Amino acid sequence: MLRSQGVMVGLVCLAAQASAQGVLLRVHPHVGDTLHTRLEQQTEVSTVPAAGARGVKSVTTSVVLNSRTIVQESTSASTVLLTIVDSADLHTSDAHGAAQVAAAERTLRGQQLVLRLGIDGTVESAHDARGVPMPRDVVEAMAAMPAVFPRRAVGVGDTWTRELPLPAGGPLGARGAGRVSAVFRLDSLDRASTLAYVSMRGEIVPEGPAEGVQLSGAVQGAMLVDRLRGWMTDSHFIVTLHSLVTPPAVTGLAPMRFVTKVTQRLRTMDKR
Numbered sequence: 001m002l003r004s005q006g007v008m009v010g011l012v013c014l015a016a017q018a019s020a021q022g023v024l025l026r027v028h029p030h031v032g033d034t035l036h037t038r039l040e041q042q043t044e045v046s047t048v049p050a051a052g053a054r055g056v057k058s059v060t061t062s063v064v065l066n067s068r069t070i071v072q073e074s075t076s077a078s079t080v081l082l083t084i085v086d087s088a089d090l091h092t093s094d095a096h097g098a099a100q101v102a103a104a105e106r107t108l109r110g111q112q113l114v115l116r117l118g119i120d121g122t123v124e125s126a127h128d129a130r131g132v133p134m135p136r137d138v139v140e141a142m143a144a145m146p147a148v149f150p151r152r153a154v155g156v157g158d159t160w161t162r163e164l165p166l167p168a169g170g171p172l173g174a175r176g177a178g179r180v181s182a183v184f185r186l187d188s189l190d191r192a193s194t195l196a197y198v199s200m201r202g203e204i205v206p207e208g209p210a211e212g213v214q215l216s217g218a219v220q221g222a223m224l225v226d227r228l229r230g231w232m233t234d235s236h237f238i239v240t241l242h243s244l245v246t247p248p249a250v251t252g253l254a255p256m257r258f259v260t261k262v263t264q265r266l267r268t269m270d271k272r
Contacts, residue, residue: 090104
């Protein structure tokens with residue numbers, strides 16, 4: 001009974017705050033909570049000679065991760081999480097990359113990651129259960145919480161801009177050195193202002209000059225934020241990256257175009 005009354009009080013407070021001054025979107029889950037997440041990602045890389053369409057090749061890699069995230073500490077500034085990968089299922093259509101994908105699957109399965117996240121989703125630190133820092137691609141695959149939240153209260157229709165890294169190279173994501181300049185928008189709230197529906201769009205910006213490589217592309221997506229839980233509970237993103245690679249003239253090799261499409265769905269559930 002007391003818990004139900006507490007939830008009702010929380011709903012009323014959130015609704016009042018939303019109507020008065022906008023809402024705060026924050027990473028702030030409750031200590032002791034266990035968040036069951038499922039990450040599904042498909043990466044398709046197509047290559048074609050820049051001079052024409054002959055010789056087009058396409059390789060598809062899929063990743064499915066089921067994990068548990070246990071909230072160990074939560075303050076007004078950050079949250080400490082322990083994420084445990086219960087299962088990892090990776091596949092590729094490239095026979096030459098099968099060994100690399102199999103190795104990545106073995107690395108991820110059973111992996112434990114301790115994350116400290118800022119209230120906007122920024123990864124402040126990341127290491128394994130022994131305190132050893134984790135590789136970037138493993139962290140990005142397991143973190144499942146990009147730094148997407150604004151640093152101020154927002155109302156329906158408001159937008160904010162964030163800089164995000166591109167998905168890592170190899171079997172877990174797109175190839176290329178760049179970042180995403182993304183614009184997020186609070187599209188709507190439910191009646192109690194506990195669920196926030198957010199959309200995003202952005203463009204890919206190269207990170208510094210890269211000799212012989214030109215990058216461009218776009219990102220679009222949407223997410224659902226549970227403000228009572230303090231977590232992003234559903235998200236869907238599509239990244240399209242165009243790369244033009246021009247080898248040095250002395251090699252005699254023709255320029256190649258790469259088109260990488262990454263489709264990612266992340267869901268958080270009470271039970272699996």
